[in-house]
Amino acid sequence: MTTFRVxxxxxxxLGAGLADLAVALAGQGEDARADSWALGGGEATAAFEVAVGHWRHERLALARALDSLGAAAATAGAVYVDTEVGVGRSLIGGVQ
Amino acid sequence: MLESIPGDPDSVLVLADALQASAVRLGATADAVRGLGPGAVWDGPAGTAFGGQVAALAPLLAAAADRSAGSAAALRAFAPALDRAQAAIARAVDQHLVAERRYAALEEEAYTLLTLGRTELDPEVIVVRQAQCGALAVQTDALATHRAAVADFEAADATCGAALRRASADAIGDSAAYRMVLGASSEGRAQDLISVPGLLLPPVGAAAGVVGAGADAMLAGFWDEGGWDKVAVNIALAGIGSWGKVLKAGALAGSTRTVTRGAQRTSTVTGASMTTRDRLRAGVRAEVDDFTDSLRGGSGKPFLKLSAGESARVTPEFVARQKVPWRVRAAALPDRAREWSRHVAATGREKTILGQWELASAGGTNAKQMYAAGVTLEVSATVTGKVTEQVDEFRAEDRRR
Structure with missing residues (x-):
């Protein structure tokens, strides 16, 4: 028999956190080239662009994955909360 | 004039703070994800499935957190050094300038004395010459201070660069080809597209907007970023027809034309299993061949025929300046282009569109979408839906015949 402990x-x-992180991650580093100006235009500027900007594809893929997992967890969490509240009310004779 | 060093230490600290905040957040999420072990907070079939998927992201989250934290530390150490170097250089520049002006003023003074009949051996002139030597010494000091400050900056710059490279030495990172196409997409660098090995060739001498639009198509096709509709509209607004042909040719790659035997019509398709990458490559090849032919004496006419005023308005630069949603941009399309679209529809291309649509349909959903985007480009319609609608009309008419 399947058991649940949630x-x-x-x-x-956790779902909300993952979704928030996905949004932040999707926008992070998009302006790496413009931001890098602050470093003075030398070696550090080029290295900064690589460090912040050269994992864009991975970053966007990670953001997409976090977003969908976040949505799944948030939905599931909400359903579990509703179920708990509903069961609680029914046990004490409350109205659902 | 001595050169100053660009940059802004305060902005460097702001970037460091942002990276540190990101590192903390990524690290916390990685920990939370790792904590999702069996029975921790979500025990059951769904929890197990979810935990399995999320756990796979933990190493990537941890690597991203480490990269951000390492970069933040490097920037934090660099900012004061940049600040010191800029301050020292600013002082040196100021000192040098004042001394330079002082020397010039003294030279005027010496000239006046000499024109009044004094000689270089006259005590008054000697005092002026000595003051000039003092001004030169100040300039020399300023130059030395400047050199030292530049050397300090270069040392700090190299240290920061090395620290950033160490922070980036992890498993995450984009392929060189992706970065080149991305660079071309954002800046329209034709050279970058040409240098992507075995990938594509942009039209020779393509303008920045053309290359950028082509690169957008590559990003959408190869790396699943953006949609065909966005790509289509961007290219259409740049006033380019050739990328529409690329998409159409790619959609039809591997297909042969419909054969009619009596009442039976059949389409032979050999490329139903072609990937988007294969299709785009085939489309680019076909377009490059076509372009080469046009250089040998073909027409090579632009697809959109706009009036002089309209052409001047719808330039890549114009499009680049429009930081508005694509739907709004689409609404700005000149009416003339729409009129021309209607003209095309009324002058006998229906059959071609219908036949090609059938072939593209046989190539699968992606080929259909690609074809619709290509036609969208060519007729300057703005959404895929319009093309499908048009094809449905042609099909109904075809049945009636």
Whole structure:
């Protein structure tokens, strides 16, 4: 028999956190070339562009993955919370 | 005039703070993800499936966190050195300038004395000449200070560069080909596209907007970034027809034309399993061949026929300046282009579009989307839906015949 043991709030919070991180990650480093000016135009400027800008494809892929997992967790967490609340109410005779 | 060093230490610290914040966030997420072990917070079939998928991201999150933290530390150490060097250089530049002016003023003074009949051996002139020597010494000091400050900056720059490279020495990173196409997309560097090995060739002498639009198509096709509709509109607005042909040729790659035997019509398709990359490559090859032919005496006419005023308005630079959603940009398309689209539809290309659409359909969904985007470019319509609508009309008419 399948059993469930879920900290629903934590799952929902994790989902929201992953989705937030996905948004932040998607925008991070998009202006690497413009930002790199601040470093003075030498070796550090070029290295900064590589460090921040040259993993764009990986970064966007990671952001997409986090976004979909975040949405899945947030939805599941919300469902578990609702279920818990519903079951709790029914056990004490409350109205759903 | 002594040169100053560009850059801004305060902005470097802001970047360091942003990277550090990102590192903390990525690290915390990596830890949270690792903590999703069996039974931790979500035990059950869904939790197991979710945990399995998320766990696969943990190493990537950790690597990104390390890279951000390492970069932040490098920038934090570099900012004060840049600040010191810039301050020293600014002082040296100022000192040098004042001494230079002082020397010039003294020279005027000496000249006046000499024109009044004094000689170089006259005590008054000697005092002026000594003051000039003092001004020269100050200039020499300023030059030495400047050189030392530049050397300090270069040392700090090299140290920071090395630290940033160490921070980036991890498993994450984009391929060289991706970076070159990305560079061409954002800056329209034709040379970058040409140098992508075995990938594509842009039209010879292509303008920045053309190359950028072509690179957008590559990013959409090869790396799944952006949609065909966005690519189509960007290229259409740049006033280019050739990339539409690339997409169409790619969509039809591997297909043969419809054969009619009696009432039976069949399409032979050998390229149903072609990937988008293969299709784009085939399309680019076909377009390059076509372009080469046009150099040998073909027409090579631009597809969009706009009036002088309209052409001047819809330039790549014009498009680049429009930081507005593509739908709004599409609405700015000259009416003349739409009229021309209607003209094309009314002058007998229906059959071709319908036949090619059928072939593209046989090549799969991606080939269909690619074809629709290509036609969209050519007729300056703005959305794939319009093309499908048009094809449906042609099909209905075909059935009636």
């Amino acid at each position: 900290d629903a709030d934590q799952v929902a919070a």
